[in-house]
Amino acid sequence: MVETEDFLKSGSVVLACTPSVSWESKNISLPEVVDKIENGNSLYIGSCAATAESTLQELTDNWKLADIRIIQMLPGGNLPHLSENVDRFRTLSFYSFQRTGYYQQDAGEGLQDYSPVSVVSVPRLLREGELHVDVAIIKVTPPHKNFVSLGMGVELTKDFIRHAKLVIAEVNENMPWTEGHSKIPCSDIDWWVSVNKPLSTTKELWPGFFEQPTFAPEVLEKIGENVIKEIPDRATVKFGVSPLCYSIFPFLRQRKDLGLHNDLLTETLFRLHEEGVITNKYKTIDTGRTVVSQAHGSQDLYEFIDRNPILEFKSGSYINDPQVLAKIDNLITVVGSLKVDLTGQVATDSISTKFYGGVWSDIESILGAKLSKGGKPIVIQPSKSLHGRSNIVLALPPGTGVSVTRSDVEYIVTEYGVAYIYGKSIRERCLALIDIAHPDFRDELLEQAKAAGYISQSQPGKFSKNSYPKQFECNHTTKSGKKVLVRPIKPVDEDNLRKFFHNLSDQSIYLRYFRRMKSMPQRILQKTADIDYSRDMAIVVLSPPDAYQHDIVGIAQWISDPRGLHIPEIAFQVRDDWQGEGLGKYLFRKIMAAAKTMGIMKLKADVLATNKAMNVTFEKSGIPIMKSSDFGVITYTFDLEAVDLSTLQDS
Structure with missing residues (x-):
């Protein structure tokens, strides 16, 4: 076989474009295709709308063939061979049939095999003979100057063509001619058959899939809201093939000048091009162009793809190569998961002994974003499964495959927030992940983590009692x-x-705690950071604001009396090198606004008489106060009953 790139470099354009066998002489009918295939052959077919469905139907209907192995990267379309028996057809896929809706109960007998191999590993399997292919059956455009285009079915098709003994093409005038690494010389094709059927749309490729039970819209919406905060303008985005990732696409409209480097071009991503959201202006490689390897959607999408210079279709091994991804600055990758344990291990293709997806390019996406300047690797999942179980667990169920190791995970996102756990201790990971778990399971997860020795028995666990008050x-x-x-x-x-x-300076510590202190006891740290948000509150000021490796530069808090006998007491403090920035006054009014919102109408504070800055802030706050003094300590009591909440919030 002549590889397109090698052919172009050779300079032998005239010779290669005048093959010894004419194109028309290679034309055969669908029934004749069966005669070109032998029993026991392994056949590669394309994916999604690039599946050679008519040829596959002919092979299935003709009973001459037996013991045929079908290799397909991503199942979709009309796959009639799946209703046959193992003596006639077996199928190998790199994405589980359970997720795509084609799973059959007899898969355990070998009819449908799933290979947990990443996309970038498949070319190596072919080179080393671990994956064998006899015939590549592809779907292409009509010829143009002795070349055809693979259209939107590039994926790893060229790799399979290179190693196949025979290449048979369905030539379809409806297949878009695409730019990029999609062209192959007509001489690479041994036989072709004309099939000019319309290309299958997404709903035709996976009939019934979109009517299957899914997560509540409000859950997916909250996940999208959390994820989009991690995607800046001008970033380049890449998504896993999990349908869960599709829920993020509409939120991209909140950003400007995004780039796209992705396995799939879908309907929503196509519309984002038309709307000017995806422009690729600021990509550091493939600037100005969207790079994908496959596509599925509507007929409008297929027309958009045809001869469009802003789109390039390249091999899946290029799309998912971590070294390529590392060259893309501000690369944000999003991977959908099934379960995450409290140490950060991520499962994307199986739970226990059942497979629901594929590893596809998950680990490469994570690694590529980690290596990217300004990149972020994000794992998303709803906090609850469709069966009502927690998706954040103490330990993954036995038999579950770990797709992303705990040492590689950075961001985990549920509808309850974002946990940044990269480089964190097991204790910190547990607390961060419990914080974004579903409230129904937080107490149980906390006790399990304590029993496992992941976190201290002294951890109060008050934070698990109520939802995090995101409104503040x-x-x-x-x-x-x-x-x-x-x-x-x-x-x-x-x-x-x-x-x-x-x-803090010694003086600042003394003014806050009324005594000299050389260290902060663990019990005080836990009591301050682990609070019941329905009773107590602490608000921190973090710098820098858009990173997870930040410092606390100020804090305001109140602590309530658990017996309810005394007025809650407030305190706040600003780091010495941040004083003079107005944070003291701001935090005071912020904590007062939070108290008013939560129905707390009285607060008190004890301040040393020598703490002039604090006393001035209280005296000029505009909030009605009662004041008393005893042994150099001034006690302020604040009455919020008549205070307009808007005056506190607007300041």
């Missing part, structure tokens, strides 16, 4: 223009609290 999150700009993130505290902030304490 905001960005803020200080007097000198510094950007900070302001949010309620989380248990994972414990180590940052310790660091915050040790960055």
Whole structure:
């Protein structure tokens, strides 16, 4: 076989374009295709709308053939051979039939095999003979200057053609001619058959799949809202093939000038090109062009693809090569998962002994984004399964495959938030993941983590009692223009609290705690960071605001009396090197607004008389106060009953 790239480099254009066997002499009918195939052959067929369905139907209907092995990267379309028996057809796929809706109960007998191999590994399997192919059956465009285009079925088709003994093409005038590495010389094709049927749309490829039970729209919407915060303008995005990733696509409309480097071009991603969301202007490689290897959608999408110079179809091994991905700055990859354990192990293709997807390019996507300058690898999953079980578990069920190891995971996203766990200890991972687990399971997960020795028995676990109050999150700009993130505290902030304490001067520590302290006891750190959000509150100021490796530069809190006998007491503090930025006044009004919102109408504070800055802030707050003094300590009682909440929030 002549490889297109080698052919073009050879300079032998005239010779290669005048093959000894004419194109028309290779034309055969569908029934004649069967005669070209031998019993026991392994056949590669394309995926999605590039599946040679008519030829496959003819092979199935003709009873001459037996013991045929079908190799397909991603199942889809009319696959009549799946209703046959193992003596006639067996199928090998790199994505589980259970997820695509084609799974049959007799898969255990060998009719349908799933290979848990990543896309980039398949060419090596072919080179080393571990994966054998006799015949490649492909779908192509009509010839143009002695070349045909693989259209939107590039995936790994050229690799299979290179190693196949025979290449048979369905020539379809409806197949778009695509740019990129999609062209092959007519001389690479041994036989061809004309089939001019319309290409299958997404719903025709997977009939009934979109009517299957799925996650609640509000759950997917919240996941999308959490993910889009991690995607900046001008980023390049890449998504796994899990249908869960599709829920993120509509949220991309909130961003500008995105790039796309992805396995699949889908209907929504096509529309985002038309709307000017995806422009590829700022991609550091393949600038100005979307790069994909397959596509499926509507007939409008197929017309959009045809001879469109802004699209390039390239091999799946190029799309998913971590070394290629690493060259793309600000690459955000999103992978859908089935389960995550409390140490950060991710399962994407199986739960226990059942397979629901494929490893596809998950680990390569994670590694590529990790190596990308400004990149982020994101794993998404709903907190609950369709059966109502927690998707965040102490340990993955026995038999479950680990697709992404705990050492490679960075971002885990559910509808309840984002857990950044890269480089974190097991204790920190547990607390972060429990924080984004479904509230129904948080207490149980906490107790399991304690029993396993993952976290301390002294961990209060108050945070698991109520949902994180996301409404108090905001960005803020200080007097000198510094950007900070302001949010309620989380248990994972414990180590940052310790660091915050040790960055305070001795004088600041004395003014806050009324005594000299050389260290912050663990019990105080836990009590401050692990709170019941329905009773207590602590708000921290974080810098930088758009990263997960940040420092606490200020904190405000109140602590309620568990017996309800006393007025909750507030305290706040700003790191010495951040004083003068107006954060003291801002935090005071922020904590007061939070109290008013939660129905707390009275707060008190004890302040040393020598703490002039704090006393001035309280005296000029505009909030009605009662004041008393005893042994150099001034006690303020704040009455929020008549205070307009908007005056606190707008300041």
